[in-house]
Amino acid sequence: MEHYVIKGGNALSGEVEIAGAKNAALAILAASIMTNETVTVENVPDVSDIRAILKVIATIGAHVEQIDRHTFRINGSAIKKGEPVDNELVREIRGSYYLIGSLLGKYGKAAVALPGGCNIGLRPIDQHIKGFRALGADVRLVSPGMVVAEAEELTAAHIYMDVVSVGATINVMMAAVKAHGYTIIENAAREPHVVDLANFLNSMGAKIKGAGTDVIRIRGVEYLHGTNYSIIPDQIEAGTFMFAAAATKGDITIKNVIPKHLESISAKLTEVGCQIRESGDAVRVVANRRLLHTNVKTLPYPGFPTDMQPQITVLLGLCKGISIVTESIFENRFKYVDELTKMGASITVEGNTAIIDGVEKYTGANMDSPDLRAGAALVIAALAAEGDSEIYKIHYIERGYEDFPEKLRHLGAEIRKVDDENQRRRFQYRIS
Numbered sequence: 001m002e003h004y005v006i007k008g009g010n011a012l013s014g015e016v017e018i019a020g021a022k023n024a025a026l027a028i029l030a031a032s033i034m035t036n037e038t039v040t041v042e043n044v045p046d047v048s049d050i051r052a053i054l055k056v057i058a059t060i061g062a063h064v065e066q067i068d069r070h071t072f073r074i075n076g077s078a079i080k081k082g083e084p085v086d087n088e089l090v091r092e093i094r095g096s097y098y099l100i101g102s103l104l105g106k107y108g109k110a111a112v113a114l115p116g117g118c119n120i121g122l123r124p125i126d127q128h129i130k131g132f133r134a135l136g137a138d139v140r141l142v143s144p145g146m147v148v149a150e151a152e153e154l155t156a157a158h159i160y161m162d163v164v165s166v167g168a169t170i171n172v173m174m175a176a177v178k179a180h181g182y183t184i185i186e187n188a189a190r191e192p193h194v195v196d197l198a199n200f201l202n203s204m205g206a207k208i209k210g211a212g213t214d215v216i217r218i219r220g221v222e223y224l225h226g227t228n229y230s231i232i233p234d235q236i237e238a239g240t241f242m243f244a245a246a247a248t249k250g251d252i253t254i255k256n257v258i259p260k261h262l263e264s265i266s267a268k269l270t271e272v273g274c275q276i277r278e279s280g281d282a283v284r285v286v287a288n289r290r291l292l293h294t295n296v297k298t299l300p301y302p303g304f305p306t307d308m309q310p311q312i313t314v315l316l317g318l319c320k321g322i323s324i325v326t327e328s329i330f331e332n333r334f335k336y337v338d339e340l341t342k343m344g345a346s347i348t349v350e351g352n353t354a355i356i357d358g359v360e361k362y363t364g365a366n367m368d369s370p371d372l373r374a375g376a377a378l379v380i381a382a383l384a385a386e387g388d389s390e391i392y393k394i395h396y397i398e399r400g401y402e403d404f405p406e407k408l409r410h411l412g413a414e415i416r417k418v419d420d421e422n423q424r425r426r427f428q429y430r431i432s
């Protein structure tokens with residue numbers, strides 16, 4: 001079975017280039033079929049979730065042409081109205097539910113299988129449905145696990161989201177772009193990928209204002225046209241490398257980032273004693289001593305991201321003193337703590353709070369990655385640990401990190417993806 005073998009203990013140093021944002025790409029690729037003209041999307045990350053959404057849109061009739069590793073030309077003119085979107089891939093990736101918003105907006109009808117994604121909590125879609133209904137759509141859940149949304153004509157509405165939801169904001173924004181009149185979404189999510197999708201849609205002729213604030217205003221348009229667009233850098237991939245620098249007492253310059261998107265992460269790293277230097281599109285993180293405890297609570301953007309919660313917990317597990325991490329977005333996001341305990345971490349989880357008593361060091365262990373971000377966090381723990389670790393179920397990590405072992409090796413890590421015992425032995429022999 002494919003897994004990572006890691007020999008910990010090296011301080012990571014050097015430069016790393018960040019890929020395009022996976023979560024922005026999922027939304028933008030789903031929206032790219034809303035026009036019958038050709039759309040070119042650059043800086044698309046080469047990760048399995050994105051390969052999956054590209055296959056899904058190709059399966060329903062879009063023409064998808066790969067220009068280079070990170071650039072795709074997409075034409076959605078051959079997609080048929082109302083065609084059910086359902087196969088194994090659709091159900092695997094969470095982002096496939098963006099096809100409800102995009103197909104409903106384009107054709108007035110969408111039939112899409114319910115989403116999968118990481119098992120980090122209940123993840124309901126009531127706010128998406130509420131928004132579609134407010135725009136005049138009839139939305140039904142039909143078995144087995146399909147959402148069917150249709151409208152004679154979408155009409156603008158004043159929508160108040162009951163919770164701040166990235167997915168619902170994105171989905172409703174896509175449908176509203178083609179609704180007649182002036183839609184207002186209140187209590188909207190402000191995440192960078194919401195803004196990136198709005199910029200993308202505007203480059204196709206949509207009229208969206210206020211993305212990045214909690215009130216988004218959309219003047220519906222009849223027609224969307226082709227565009228060329230480059231996706232923003234991945235804030236979470238960047239943050240993961242920032243924590244890898246801190247946990248290994250390293251010195252990493254993270255390039256091709258938007259430092260503004262990383263402020264909540266930089267602030268926490270500064271609090272625990274790292275030096276952060278921002279310059280243009282790069283952030284350098286230097287940690288040359290044992291770091292100090294702090295508290296953190298996950299919040300919607302611009303708060304500390306839930307997708308960085310496992311990574312900061314891994315770091316705080318090595319910081320001097322007692323730290324408290326509170327998870328306020330998803331209810332089931334501390335499953336990785338059992339794995340971390342195998343490495344010697346001292347962490348107690350009570351409900352949505354982890355109480356962390358920092359230890360001097362972790363020791364290598366064999367672990368399963370429970371989901372995408374927790375998997376990446378366990379890799380950081382293994383890199384910081386004394387001794388060897390093996391991390392299994394790495395397909396989760398590959399959903400969202402492009403060339404993760406290669407990028408880490410370039411920074412001086414001893415990590416190898418192996419898929420049989422011979423490869424594992426060869427790697428361990430070489431580095432011992």
Ligand code: UD1
Pocket residue numbers: 023024026094095121122123124125126127128129163164165166167168189305306307329330
């Ligand atoms: C997106 C990201 C995910 C990130 C999360 C929060 C993608 C593909 N995934 O997930 O990586 O962890 O944002 O930043 O972009 N909720 C409801 N009803 C709804 C929708 C959401 O109650 O209809 C709740 C959820 O259960 C959760 C909270 O709202 O407690 C936030 O979820 P949401 O922002 O929608 O997360 P996703 O879009 O699924």
